[in-house]
Amino acid sequence: MTQIKETEVIKEIRISTEEKIVTAARKVFTKKGLSGARMQDIADEAGINKALLHYYFRSKEKLFEKIFEEASTKMFTKITEFIDSKEMNLFEKIEKMVENQIVMSMENPFLPAFVVNEFHQNAESSICQTIGQKMTVSKKLIEQIQEAVNQGFIRPINPLQLFINIMSLSMFPFIAKPIMQINTGLSDELFAVLMEQRKKEVADFIIRAIRM
């Protein structure tokens, strides 16, 4: 242990504080958004001083950018993970997509609403443009759906509509969660049970809707 070089120790400490900041920023930004978040909140959450935030990340915008990019990537990575697989058929892919997206949302409850909202409010900003470009929506799935239609494997449907449906059914409940909870009094525990059910329910729902 004592043989670790000093530079490594320093690096270790540096990363640790930086990581504390990132974790805190993630929590505050995803909850309050760019304009709603306060640097003071992030500092408090991280248990450090406000000035340190500026030492590690030059500005609020730079810190936000990091969190926003990370969040956008996470949101679209899982759902596209299996899209290009050659080994699964369309139904299996849909099942996997739905499950992955629901699991991701359960682990990161504020993430979908955060990403969607920042794009909504700042669609024309350079940050959104840059990040939006990076997220390559695979055209493979669209093509595979079209092919399934052509071969009579599923009923005729506009592939883009089906893609939208898959995303809608997987993500919307997490975005609407606070509204649902306020006027139905649904507890976090019951919500979690409901979402657990949904992994299977949504896949079934979609497959029934598109099969011949």
Added chain:
Amino acid sequence: MTQIKETEVIKEIRISTEEKIVTAARKVFTKKGLSGARMQDIADEAGINKALLHYYFRSKEKLFEKIFEEASTKMFTKITEFIDSKEMNLFEKIEKMVENQIVMSMENPFLPAFVVNEFHQNAESSICQTIGQKMTVSKKLIEQIQEAVNQGFIRPINPLQLFINIMSLSMFPFIAKPIMQINTGLSDELFAVLMEQRKKEVADFIIRAIRM
């Protein structure tokens, strides 16, 4: 014309300015949210001075409250409009709900994301609590779905899941519109065509998914 009493003329002018403010506030708040909106932006949009906003509405919060309540009501009014009807069967109601919600969203493109986001960011605030209570989610539809299941009219399904699915498919596309547009380059015109198609497509999709 000249016979109109002075009091009426004055009232006319007052309402006119107030209406200008509300219209401007609606536009700015639904686009930028509470924390992102600036009173100056609203004044500019209304073509008046900042001080006038405070003359008509005491504070930014009060003005926001009005817009937010109006928006929340609009968002959930249309979708529940036909829920209690005795004359329609379940499938007809679903068709109507979907169509109404899509039409409303096309006319008020920023509204769904706005409402959902403010509830997300301020779920515990008094404004959200108050407004959330007012929106009575009719239990009639849930009951009617359960009955349809019991009678074997539709396949067994958790009524709440079906309700969530209806809302998801109708509203999510408008919330995700900016993201879709950035990375597919979809124009406003093509998006509108797609949503027009959806009125029928979504209803079909749901009915196929739940029929026996």
Added chain:
DNA sequence: GTCTATAGCGAGATAGAC
């Protein structure tokens, strides 16, 4: 690398003339 203190500015809100 981490802190305290403070500069500097932007935004909500008010005073007061017209």
Added chain:
DNA sequence: GTCTATCTCGCTATAGAC
């Protein structure tokens, strides 16, 4: 009712000690 000018405060960002 509507405007200009201004107060006040909160927030981002920086200076500088340790």
